[in-house]
Amino acid sequence: MAGMPHPAVLSHVQRPHEKTHLEGVPHGRRVAEVDDGRFLARYPFLAAARERVHGLGLSLGDLLQDAAFERTRRRAVERVLGSLAREGIPEHALTDPDHELFSYPLARALVVAAGDEYLASRYAVAESKLLSSRLADEDEGTLWHIAPEVGLALEADPQAYARIHFLDYLRHAPARDPAWKLVNQPLRAGYVSLTHERAVRLAESAFKDRLLEELDGLERPGRSFVQAFQKDLNQIQTEIGAHRARFAPETGGPVRPEAFPPCMNAIWNGIKGHVNVPHMGRFAIVSFLHTLGMSGEQVLAYFATLPDFDVNKSRYQIEHITGKIGATQYTPPSCATMQTYGICPLEQRDELCFRIHHPLSYYRKKVRWLPPPKPPEAPKKEEVKDAGTGQAA
Numbered sequence: 001m002a003g004m005p006h007p008a009v010l011s012h013v014q015r016p017h018e019k020t021h022l023e024g025v026p027h028g029r030r031v032a033e034v035d036d037g038r039f040l041a042r043y044p045f046l047a048a049a050r051e052r053v054h055g056l057g058l059s060l061g062d063l064l065q066d067a068a069f070e071r072t073r074r075r076a077v078e079r080v081l082g083s084l085a086r087e088g089i090p091e092h093a094l095t096d097p098d099h100e101l102f103s104y105p106l107a108r109a110l111v112v113a114a115g116d117e118y119l120a121s122r123y124a125v126a127e128s129k130l131l132s133s134r135l136a137d138e139d140e141g142t143l144w145h146i147a148p149e150v151g152l153a154l155e156a157d158p159q160a161y162a163r164i165h166f167l168d169y170l171r172h173a174p175a176r177d178p179a180w181k182l183v184n185q186p187l188r189a190g191y192v193s194l195t196h197e198r199a200v201r202l203a204e205s206a207f208k209d210r211l212l213e214e215l216d217g218l219e220r221p222g223r224s225f226v227q228a229f230q231k232d233l234n235q236i237q238t239e240i241g242a243h244r245a246r247f248a249p250e251t252g253g254p255v256r257p258e259a260f261p262p263c264m265n266a267i268w269n270g271i272k273g274h275v276n277v278p279h280m281g282r283f284a285i286v287s288f289l290h291t292l293g294m295s296g297e298q299v300l301a302y303f304a305t306l307p308d309f310d311v312n313k314s315r316y317q318i319e320h321i322t323g324k325i326g327a328t329q330y331t332p333p334s335c336a337t338m339q340t341y342g343i344c345p346l347e348q349r350d351e352l353c354f355r356i357h358h359p360l361s362y363y364r365k366k367v368r369w370l371p372p373p374k375p376p377e378a379p380k381k382e383e384v385k386d387a388g389t390g391q392a393a
Contacts, residue, residue, distance in 0.1 A: 041097035042134050044104035045207070046149055052101065063102065064228040072099045076106035077232045083119070083126035084239045086334075086357055091133070112218045113226055114236050120215045122243075128208035135200045143199055150207040152199075160186075160193035164202065172205040177341050178278070255292045259370060261362035262348040263338050264288055280333075280341045283321060288332040288359055290322045334358050 040049040063069050075092065082089035094100055111123045131150075135143055140161065147154045152172065157163035166182060169192045173180040186193040194202070226233065260268060267285045270277045277285075289299050296318045300311075316325070323329030335357050338344040356362050 037097040037101070038094050041094050041100035043131070043146060044101050045211075046146075049101060049104075053105065056098075058102075060224065063106065064224060069099075069102065071096070072102045073106065073229075075099055075103035076110060077229070077236075079103060079107035079127070080110045080114075080119070080123060080236055081239060083123040084236075084243050088126045089130045091130075108215065108218065109221045109225060110229060110232070110236065111215060113221045113229065114233060114240070115220070116237075116240055119236070119240055120212065124208045124211040124215065127211055128204045131207050132200055132204040135203065136197075140196050143196065143203060147199070147203055147206075150203055151210050152203050152206040154194075154199060155191070157191070157193050161196040162194045162199050163188075163191040164194060164199075166190055166192055169202070172202040172209075174201075174205070174340075177280075179342075255289065255294055256367055256370065259363050259367040261359045261366075262350060262353065263335075263344045264359055264363075266345045266348065267343065278341075278343065281343045282317070283330070284333050284338065284343060284359075286318055286321045287330045288363075290329075291332055291360060292363065296322050296324055332359055 037052075040046060040052055043049065063072065079089050092100055107123070111120055131146075135146065144154065144162075152164070153168050154162040154164055166187060169185070170182060173182075178184070182192070257265075257268065264285060267277055267281045270281070271285070286299055290296070296315070299318050299322075300315055319325045321330045333341070335344065335353070338359070339346070352362055352366060356365065
C-alpha cells in the first residue's frame with residue numbers, strides 16, 4: 001500500500017497551537033538532545049518524534065505486513081496488553097529505537113480499533129505511568145522540554161525546581177490526596193512552587209488527560225489495519241472481559257465483614273464510630289461493598305451513621321460510583337493506591353496483606369478460609385396454651 005500511514009496511526013499528542021520551544025528554562029539546566037533517536041523512542045509523543053515518523057516515508061503496508069516490523073507490531077500489542085496488567089507497560093531495551101518509536105502510534109491505533117472506553121482509560125494511565133518512570137531517571141532538564149508538549153505550563157522559580165499557576169496546579173494535581181491540596185502548598189503570587197518529583201507527577205497527569213482526549217478524537221483504523229491485528233484484537237477483547245470479570249459484583253452469598261482486609265475494616269469501623277471518613281476512603285468502601293454484591297441502598301444504610309450524613313448527596317455519590325447513574329462502575333482502588341492516599345493502615349497489615357495487591361484479592365482469599373456462614377435460625381414456634389388447663393398445646 002503506497003502513501004503514508006493511516007491518520008489514526010500517526011496522530012500524536014502535539015497540536016498545532018502548542019509551543020515546542022523552551023520558554024523560561026532556568027539558566028544552567030541541561031536539556032536533552034531531542035533529535036536523538038533513543039530520546040524520541042522514550043518520548044514518542046513529541047513533535048520531533050512525529051516528524052521522524054513522517055520523515056522515514058514508510059507506508060501503512062510496511063508497518064502491517066513487512067517482516068522487518070514484526071517486532072514493532074509485537075511491541076504495540078505488548079503496550080496495550082500491559083495497560084491491563086498490574087505491572088503496567090514493561091520497559092524495553094532500546095537496541096533499535098525505531099521499533100519503540102513506531103510501536104506507540106500503532107498501540108494507540110489498536111486502542112481506537114478496540115473501541116472500548118475502559119481500555120482507553122487504562123491505556124492512558126499506563127502510558128502516563130511509563131512516562132513518569134522514564135522522567136524520574138532523566139536529568140532534571142529533560143522535563144523542561146517534555147512539559148509544554150503535554151500541556152503543563154511550568155515556569156522558572158528561583159526558590160524551587162519550577163512553579164505553576166494555581167489554576168493549572170488544580171487541573172493536574174491528584175484530587176483525592178490531602179498532601180496535594182492547594183492549602184498545603186507553598187503559594188506565592190498565585191503560583192505553586194514544585195520539586196522535580198512533583199513536577200513529574202503533574203506531567204504524568206497532564207499527559208494522561210491529553211492522551212485520553214487524543215484517543216477520543218482519532219479516526220478508527222480501516223479494514224486493512226483490523227485484519228492485520230485481528231488475532232491480537234481478539235486477545236485484547238478477551239483480556240478486557242477477564243479484567244472486568246475480576247472486578248464484577250459478587251453473587252456468591254452474603255458479604256462477610258470478618259473477611260475484610262485491614263484497610264476496609266479501618267474505614268468500616270470509622271463509619272460505625274462516627275468518624276469523618278475522608279472522601280477517598282468513602283469511595284474505596286462504596287466500590288468495595290458494591291463489588292462484593294451490596295446494593296446501593298444497603299451501602300446507603302451504613303453511611304446513614306456518618307456525622308455529616310446527607311441522604312441526597314450520599315445517594316448521588318453512591319449511585320455514581322456504582323454506575324446506577326453515569327456509564328462507569330468504579331472498581332475499588334488497589335493496595336498501592338490506598339497507600340498513596342494514606343488510607344492503608346500500614347501498622348495494621350497482616351501476613352496476607354504482603355501476599356496480595358488488591359483489597360478484593362484479600363477478601364476472596366480470606367473468605368475461602370472461613371467456615372461457611374451459619375444459616376439464619378428459623379423463628380421459634382410460639383407456644384399456645386390451652387385456656388382451660390394452662391398447659392401448652
